[in-house]
Amino acid sequence: MLKKMINSAQIDFEIIPVDPLLIKSGQATVGGVDMSFVRTYRFGEKEEPFIPGSSLKGMIRSYSEKICRSLRDDPVPVCLPYLKPGKEQNGERRQASCGLSFERYKKDHEVKTIPSPEIYSLSCPVCRLFGSHGFIGRLSFSDAYLTGDYKKSHLLEIRDGVAIDRLTGGAASGAKYDLEVLTRGEFGTTLDIRNFERWQLGLIALVLRDMEQGLVRVGFGKSRGLGKFRAKITNFKIAYYNRKVSHLSGLSELCSEEENDDYGFSAETGDKSPLPESEPNGLRHEHTITETWKEVLTPGVNDLVKFIETTDWPEPLERFLERGR
Template identity: 40%
Template sequence: MLRRTICQADVELELEPVDPILIKSGYSTIDGPDMVPVVTYRSGDREYYFPGSSLKGVLRSHLERIARTLKPASVCIPYYDRRRDIKVPVDSERNSDGCSYRARGDNDSSSESYADSCAACRMFGSLKFGGRFSIGDAYPVPGHSPTLEQRNGVGIDRFTGGTVSGVLFDLQALTGGKFRTHVRVLNFELWQLAALNILLLDLQDELISVGSGRSRGLGRVKGSVTKYNLSYVPRTEHVAGLFDFATDEEKTQYQLHDWSPDSPIQLAGGSRRGLRSVFDLTSDWTERLSPLAPSFEQFLNWHGGPKGDVSNRNREEANA
C-alpha cells in the first residue's frame, strides 16, 4: 500500500484475565476464533503467552460484529464463498462473500483490491493483502505469570441432555497474570484510527472475551493502554490520516475516505525521531481522539460494503 510510510499508531497494551480462561486441550473449537494461550519455555521455565495471530482474530471478529450492528452486510464473512455451497443463516449476510473471493477482473491491482475491500479486510487484511493492523504475541509481564489448573469436563449428550459415559475432556483454566503486547496500525485512514480506539475502549471495559466457553460468559479480559503514540513523516499540527497526505490520484485509486472532525484535533510537543515526529497521547487519547468516533460508521455507510464480483475469481481457485 503506497509503498511508503506516512503515519502510524503504536499502542502498548496490558491484558489481564478477569475470569478464568478455559482452554480445551486437543480440541479445536467451532465457535469462531479462539484466543488460546500457547505454552513456551523461556530460560527453562514454562510460560504461557497469547499468540498475536489469535489476538488479531478475536479483535477482528469483535470489530466485524460492531460493523454488522451499525450497518448490516457492511463487512464480509472472511471465509464464506457461496460457490462452495456453505449456508449463511442470516438473510442480510447472504451476499457477504469474503473479499478474498471477489475481484473486478483477472488481475486486480493492489489499489483496486484495497478500494473494493470491506472495512474489516482494509484493517486486518485478507488473502489479497496484509492489512494495516498488526499485534505482537502477548507475554507475561515479569512477576505476573498466570496460574494454570487442570479441570475435567464431562461430555454432555446434546440430544438427551444426559452425560455420556467415557467422554471426558481435558480443560485447563488459566487464571490471573498480566500480559503485555504491542499494536500497530500503519498508514491509517482516520476511520481506522477510530476503529482501533473502539477496540481499545471495549478491551478497557472488559467487553472482549477469549478462550473456550466465551458464549457462557467466561474468559473476559481487561485491556489497559500503557502507551499511545502517533507518528507522522510529513509535518502536521493536527491529527490527520492517509487521505490528508495522499495525492489526488491515490485518493481515487484506493478510494480513501474523505473525512475530518468538525474542528482539527491539535497535536503539540512532538519529538523528532529520524524522519518521524512522534506525539505521545498516552495520558489523554480517550478524550482527545473521541471526536474521531463517528468516522467509523460514516465510512461503513459511504463505502457500502464488500465490492467486486464473486464470479470474477475462477472456479478452480474456489475449489482448490
C-alpha cells in the first residue's frame, strides 16, 4: 500500500454484553470445561478474560461483507475469503477469494509477488479494507481488555451447552458438553484505519451504527443466544498528515492522478461534510468527531453505495487470472 501516511482514523469503543459471551480459547480446557473463554496474563497480574483483536476483525469483516451483499445481488460485490478459484459450488459463482486468486496466479505464472497497487485495484471492496493473503489491509484492532472495575468484578459461569441448544431449538447432538461464558464484564478496544478512502469510513460507520444498536454478535454460539452486545463509541478521531483539510476527504481526493490510476481509488461523490477545527499533534492535524461521527461520515456512506453499485468487480480479477494462461 502507499508508502506514505496521508490520513488515518482512530476509534475507541467499549463492548457491553447483552447476552453471555464466549470467545473460545484455542488452548486445552481449564478444569474439564469443553469450551473455555480465552484468557491472558496482563502486566504479570492475574489471568483475565479478553477478546483478541483478530476476533473483532473477523466479526467486523463478516458484517461488512453482509452490508456489501445487501447493496448488490448480481454479481455479488465481495469475495468468499476461503473459496478457492475453480471450486465454486452452487450460489458461489464469481465469488472466489481475492487472496487465493492471487496465490493461484503466482503459482501459474511462477512469480513471487504481485505489485501492491495491482493487488489493491483487483481486490473486492472488503479485501481492499481488510486485506487478504499477502496483503495486510488498512485496518488493525487492539485486543479488547476488561475496563475499570470489571477487571475485578467480571463473572465467568459454566453453562450446559445441550440445555442452551434445547432452549434455542439449535441442532442438539445430545452429547453433554459445557461452555464457559462471561455473564458480567465490559471491554475496551481501539480500531485504527490507515490511508482510507471515504467509502471505507462509510462502511465502518454502518457497522458501528449497527453495533451501537446491538445488531452485531461476537464469538461462539451466535445462533444459540450468545454473543449479543452493544458498542459505545468513546472517542473518534480523524487525522491528516502534514496538511490541513476542511472537509472529510479520502485517498481519491488527496492522491495524485497517477496514484489514483495505479490503485483504482473510487471517486468521491459531490457530497461534502465539514470537519470540526483540527488540533495539531506533531505532523498530524486531528479532528475529533466523537459526538458527530454519524453526520460527518454520511458522505462516506453515499460513496459506499455508489461504489458498490458501480464497481465492475469481479470482472477485472477474472480477466487478470485468465491473462496469459
